[in-house]
Amino acid sequence: MQIATIQQEIQTARDKGPLREIKIPPCPELLTRLRAAMATAQPDLTEIQAIASADVAMSATLIRVANSPVHMGDGTPCVSVGQALTRLGLDATAELMTGFLIRNAIPVKSPHLQRFWERSAKRATAMRLLAAQIPGLDADLAGIFGLFCHVGMPVLLQAVRGYGATLVEAAARIDRPYVQTEDANHRTNHAVVGALVARAWNLPQPLMAAVRLHHDFTVLNDTELEPGVATLVAAGLLAEQLMRRSESLKPDADWAAHGAQALEWLQVGDAEMDEWADQLLELTDPL
Known part of the structure; x- marks a missing residue:
């Protein structure tokens, strides 16, 4: 095949x-933008930060994850998307954003799943x-x-x-x-x-x-x-x-x-x- x-x-x-x-x-517009940004040899961090900041809930998710014990350790809490991106790294940030956007495009509200x-x-x-x-x-x-x-x-x-x-x-x-x-x-x-x-x-x-x-x-x-x-x-x-x-x-x-x-x-x-x-x-x- x-x-x-x-x-x-x-x-x-x-x-x-x-x-x-x-x-x-439909595919979320922000996901299309994110995949285009990540497809370049040197992803534009400003564009990725702008995509993350375009959705308040997605921004909050990134900051929350960056401030979780597994990532923060004894560091100073992140208060912005840029700080969260720096702490998590580009790949992890993109994966979290992708998951957030897919999850919101295809919500699951059923006891079966x-x-x-x-x-x-x-x-x-x-x-x-x-x-x-x-x-x-x-x-x-x-x-x-x-x-x-x-x-x-x-x-x-x-x-x-x-x-x-x-x-x-x-x-x-x-x-x-x-x-x-x-x-x-x-x-x-x-x-x-x-x-x-x-x-x-x-x-x-x-x-x-x-x-x-x-x-x-x-x-x-x-x-x-x-x-x-x-x-x-x-x-x-x-x-x-x-x-x-x-x-x-x-x-x-x-x-x-x-x-x-x-x-x-x-x-x-x-x-x-x-x-x-x-x-x-x-x-x-x-x-």
Whole structure:
């Protein structure tokens, strides 16, 4: 499978299939500006600060995080966006802003998706942690993938009647994968819808493809697919397992079936997993 094939699949589903009636939330203008600013070789810090200051709630979020114990230590409290940016660093600031903007563009107000964005932020942290260790895993794509890979769920919850019940059923069933229950009930699933949102928001094509395929581990044997996409998918599965270990949860069905294959693709061993799980716990414990 190639990215162009995935693009065509998404287009067909949008034009003639079950996605015709699904309303895709528009990409926030500030997110478009932020991604453009971060895409340059030397990001314009003045522009990024201006973007952060354009939304009072986003500014407050950055200052609050910068003043949290994990970042402030014994330092002087930050009182401005510029001070928060300096303390957090450019990449961490951009990731926090991205998460804030996506979260507000696609709100989740349902008991079926409790802690959805909190867990998405934790997954993004895990993916960035892995990107610092795994060759070929792009840090920017990794962080956004962590935030975005399950974004189809809240979109479906808002747009499709009965999807809340499907979430409960899919989580409870052990006889088939999560997305198969979604497909059986609605003729689509959160991976397809998430890829549609990524495409509509003009996010990078490898990211769109990885969101579409993040439950399809046959990609690890697909010689036609761009290696970076398969690496994102494998790292996403590993990030999920690291999260579960940090929360003292049992491995999920995807990890039980495909974890060994993902580790082989990423060339990661048990000792590294143990170390990264501990690091993730240290990074996300305040969450």
